[in-house]
Amino acid sequence: MFRSAVRGRQALAAEALRAPVTAPVEVTEGRWLGARACAAEGCSRLGIFLGWDARTARLYLLLVEDGAPALLVPPGGTRWPAAFAPQVAALRGG
Numbered sequence: 001m002f003r004s005a006v007r008g009r010q011a012l013a014a015e016a017l018r019a020p021v022t023a024p025v026e027v028t029e030g031r032w033l034g035a036r037a038c039a040a041e042g043c044s045r046l047g048i049f050l051g052w053d054a055r056t057a058r059l060y061l062l063l064v065e066d067g068a069p070a071l072l073v074p075p076g077g078t079r080w081p082a083a084f085a086p087q088v089a090a091l092r093g094g
Helices: 002-017 082-093
Strands: 021-028 032-039 042-053 058-065 068-073
Touching: 002 032, 002 042, 002 058, 002 068, 021 082, 032 082, 042 082, 058 082
Parallel strands: none
Antiparallel strands: 021 032, 032 042, 042 058, 058 068
């Protein structure tokens, strides 16, 4: 599932996943699981957020490289759960 989600960005996603975890897994409302990891140089250099909806088994992923989204799953235009907003904001701003 993860391999198909990251499409052509496997090497970058793997690098981000090896980065230190900057926010441990948070569970919100018993449904939303989310965590992020960032490169030593900061989240805006390279960071990843992984979210999971335990009710629908849907994966959410944001990969940031050099301050810009490199990959968004599901793609832009899809509404993300509000429970992920704090971690996503920290990833994009850090």
